[in-house]
Ligand SMILES: Nc1ncnc2c1ncn2[C@@H]1O[C@H](COP(=O)(O)O)[C@@H](OP(=O)(O)O)[C@H]1O
């Protein structure tokens with residue numbers, strides 16, 4: 001039946017002064033006009049258009065090509081014999097080859113950009129047979145072959161000193177050389193730094209399972225992040241990007257921590273004490289290379305600790321730039337063991353920092369306090385400094401923006 005229409009005598013005409021029974025809602029105050037930029041975004045926000053899109057595409061191509069080269073070196077050159085003799089030549093060949101490939105691609109697309117790379121060609125000038133092996137390999141994956149002279153010049157483009165001004169790339173052609181030789185984890189790591197801030201990070205992990213709970217399943221993962229736009233992963237085989245997030249646990253003992261396989265790169269005895277203090281019962285996940293940042297970013301582990309074993313060692317920027325950004329953009333926090341942000345503006349090393357504490361957001365303070373206690377580092381009130389400096393606040397804002405922004409296609 002259709003609803004009964006009110007007869008004219010039943011219709012109420014509202015006069016606010018004549019009855020208290022009739023609910024009266026004052027009209028809402030006029031809305032303040034929202035400040036927006038001409039393209040609709042809030043002031044200070046980055047445009048929701050692909051940011052550093054061209055750079056990202058070239059970085060992905062370079063990392064995939066270099067990864068391919070490393071995998072073919074492994075298949076051809078890493079044998080029982082090289083392993084028992086502790087012969088490092090396969091990693092040397094792959095290191096130089098991967099740096100030549102990546103630098104050649106970067107310099108053809110962004111000829112103005114300097115590069116901070118791990119390798120230089122000095123050793124190749126002294127060993128021509130090694131140089132020729134590297135050249136053969138490089139040309140097997142290059143579209144247009146290069147000469148030995150061109151190849152050494154490409155390798156040496158990586159000699160830039162870094163610093164606070166302008167933009168530059170930083171490259172670790174094989175991070176986790178020891179893992180590479182063992183047939184375990186290693187990574188090709190590339191990042192773009194602008195005015196001391198990491199803006200883009202791409203890490204290729206050829207041996208990392210796409211799903212860590214299926215170690216025998218598909219391997220080969222890329223991790224990709226641009227500052228302010230979130231972190232993504234994809235497999236080597238597929239171009240589909242998946243947004244990644246760090247774990248959302250509230251307490252450190254609900255997650256696992258990862259660290260280097262090499263006791264010479266991190267203090268494993270102190271990390272065990274920290275784990276005990278945090279009531280983390282499981283064993284640590286030991287893994288070589290920046291793959292550790294990747295597993296924290298996608299929530300497989302909640303914590304990555306790198307605890308100094310020497311007073312004089314300075315961490316290298318190429319060992320952390322991409323990984324740090326990927327974890328931050330996935331919602332995590334990355335500091336050194338004193339809670340300071342990693343400073344990429346001071347040259348080829350992180351000389352203003354000591355160690356690394358990378359975790360999901362909610363547990364960072366808890367983990368950092370345990371690190372400070374075990375390593376006997378000063379707490380902020382003792383040192384007089386504030387943990388949250390301007391940079392950290394800015395990074396947090398960028399991560400928030402990433403949260404709001406949607407997915408990005410490559
Ligand atoms: N004493 C030390 N403390 C910390 N890191 C060190 C170190 N000596 C070497 N490294 C770095 O540790 C990196 C490997 O990291 P991880 O142990 O996490 O796999 C090495 O990168 P390469 O393998 O590219 O040389 C190297 O730069």
Ligand SMILES: [Mg+2]
Nearest residue numbers: 172175176319
């Ligand atoms: Mg390295």
